[in-house]
Every structure is written in structure tokens, then in C-alpha cells.
Amino acid sequence: MTPSEFIITVVTAGGGAGLVIYKSLKHFASSWLEDKFKSRLQEMVHDQNKEIERLKSDLTRTFDRIARLHQQEFEILPLVWDEVHEAFWRVASLVSAFQSYPDLNAMTSAHLKEFVAQCELDAWQKAELLEADDKSAKFRFFDYWRTASLARRAHLSALNKTSRHAIFLPESLKNEFLRILSNISTALVQHEIYFKHPVRASSQDSTDKIEWMRDAGRKEMNQLEAVIRSRLWSTPIEMDAA
Template sequence: MEDDFKSALALLGGGAVILAGLSGFAYWLFKLFSEKWLTAKFNERLEAYKHQQIKELEEFRFKISGLLDRTTKLYQREFEVLPEAWSKLVIAHATVESVVSALQQHPDLAQMNPNQLEEFIQKSSLNQWQKDELRSSPSKTKYYQTASNWVRMWDAQELCRDYFVYERRNGIFIRNEIKDAFNAISRLMNDALLEYKFELQFGDTDYRNTLERWAERRKFSKQSKQLLDDVEKIVQQRLWDSQDAFAPSP
């Protein structure tokens, strides 16, 4: 009986050992596969995260590249437009200043001999029909003064128009503060020229007194030159800033 009991205990002990071994093996298998599963999941999520980061980085680089490309093109266009607009404005201003000036000099055609007169008429800027009328006019000097004033006024008007059209076409590439300064000078030119044109057309029949008739021209004379000097500095600074922005680093 006692031997049977001992045998049973031995059997139970062996079973326990086997059971413990099986449990340990099962735990080892569970731990092994769990670690592999967790590692696989971690790597999977890590790769997905890396892929998302790379995608976002590429999108960011694309946006930055597009922004830089657009900025570069805008700077380049501004660098082309601004000097041209300035040039047209300066030429128009100088022409208007000469045309509307109170100090006008005209040649005395009465002092010319026939050959001199004909050569002068041929080289003048008058239209052909005006040249023909000048040849037959009894008051050649007066006719020439009036006709040449109209021609010069038309030329100045065309230059002002040339600037205006260019600015309207390309003003989107010019900064507002510069464009506003340009247009302030343009308005002074146009007002002075319009007043001068009115003077040519109606002369002394205008009801206004002399000071009133010259109001816009005096305003142009007093304000436009200083404005032009101020704008020149602004334009120069802007152009140099644009150049420095894209200059290679030292």
C-alpha cells in the first residue's frame, strides 16, 4: 500500500515536472511569437510613419519650390518693368516740362532768305499740310509758332499716353507705393498739358485771368520735379534690393 502511494506520488511529481516543462515551453513560444508580432507591427507602423513623413516633406518641398519659383519670376518681371516704366515717365515729364514752359523760344522766319526758309521748313517737325500752309502764310513766324506748339503738344500727349498704357498693362508688377508715386507725377503732367492745350485752342478768349490759366502748369512746375527726384530714389533702392535678394552668398 505504501509502495503504491509512493508510486502515485512519483507519478504525480513527474507529471508536474512535465506540466511545468510544457507550461514553460508554451510561455517561451508565446513570448517568441508575441515579440515577433509586436516587432512586425512596430516596423509596419514605423514604415508607414516614415512614408507619411517623406510624403509630407516632399509636398512641403514642392510648395517651397513653387513659391520660390514664383517669387523669382515676380522679382525678375518687376526688375524688367520698373526701369522701363521709369524711363517712359522721365521722357514724358521732360517733354511736358519743355512744352508747357513759360519760356519758349521760336526762330524768326521773317529774317530768313528763301533758301534758308525752305530748308528750315523741310527739316521741321510739322506735318506736310502744315508745311504747305506755312509756305503760303503771310505771317510765317506766327503760323510756325502756333503750328509747332500744337505738334509739340501732340508729341507730349502721345508720350504721356505711352507711359499710361505701359503702366496699366504692367502695373501689377510694380509695388503700390511706387505706382502711386508714378501716377501722382502722371496726373500733374496730364493736368498741365490739358491746360496748355486749352490755352492753344482758345487763347486769350478764356474768361479766366492769367494766374488761373497757369494754375496747373505752375503746380506741375513746383511739385513734379521734387516728386520725380523722390521717386528716383525709391526706384533705385527697390532695384538694388531686388538684386541683393538674389545675389550669391559670399
């Protein structure tokens, strides 16, 4: 029996006295319903507040994670760019069509000894250089492989840096770094082969990365620099939108 049915039964059975009881019971029922409503409302508000707090907590964790990732990218991106830039320009200098070397054959004995002493060559290379008939050619040979070795080290360092920190780089930038580094490596290998065996393929050959280093590669490095600068100077929201 519901509260309403109970009240009607009491009033019907009690006559005038039932009217008094009816009013009392009506007030009781009204209070009961009001209390029930308030209790239910409080439960709903409590549940809603719990859900809001859960959502706030989830959002806070998400934003914290995003902020940390962007901070990592902000710190890592310039480091990777610096290494790739160093590798590119070391190899670009090596494969440049314009090379200048001193004429050791025209130097006086005193000048030659002083020059060789200051060269960044190993002791045995300096000894061979002083004894060589064509000192200029010998110097170009030693200097080329010294420069090529430094360029290869710079390339490997850039590749390791990019691979190690790839998880903090946007996929598009990581792929662009790796593509450029691959072209740099190919250009270096091709130039070493051409240095040993001076028979050059046509510069129109699409696989000739030496020509890429001298022209298209420089333009692509400038474009990549602009993209990186844009990311570093953008807000996290703008970066995510991009």
C-alpha cells in the same frame, strides 16, 4: 485575450512544460511587439516623408512663382519708367516758362525757305508759313501744336504701358505712376487752354499742374527714380520685405 493573458493561462495550465512554452511564447511576443513597432514606425516615417515631400513641392512652386513674378517686374519696371519719364519731360518742355524760337521775320528769303524746308511740318503748314505776314507767330503756333501732339502721344503710350503691365507692378508703384501721369495730363490740358486763351490762373492755385510740372513734379520724379533703382538692385527677399 491579449498576448500576455494568453501566456499566463498557458503557464498556469502546463506546469514545468509550461515554463518552456512560456519562454518560447515570451520570445514570440517580444518579436511580435518589435515587428509591430517597426511596422508602425515605418508607416509613420513614410507618412512623414510624404508630408515633407508635399511641403517641399508646395514651397518649390511658391518660390518658382515668386521668382517668375520678380523677373517680370525686373523686365517691365524699366520699360514703364522709360515711358513715364519720356511723357513727363516732353510735357515739361512744352510748359516750360522759358521758350526760344527763331525770328523768321528777320530771315532773308533764301534763309527762310531753307529753314521752312527743314521744319517738321506738313506741306500745307509750310505753304501757310511762307505766305504769313507774321511768320514768327505762325511758326510758334504750328510748332506748339506739333510739340503738344507728340507730348500727348507720349502720355497715352505711357498710360497704356502702365495699365497693360499693372499686374506685374507693386501696387504702390503702379498708383504712383498713375498719379504722375494724371498730373501730366492735367498740365497738358491746362497749358493748351492757356495757349488758346492767354489768361492764366494764379500760380498758387493748387489745381495748377503746370507749376507742379515745373517744380514739385521734378522732385517727385527724382524720388520715384530712387525707389525704382532700389528695387532693381535689391534681392527678391529684400523686395518682399519692403
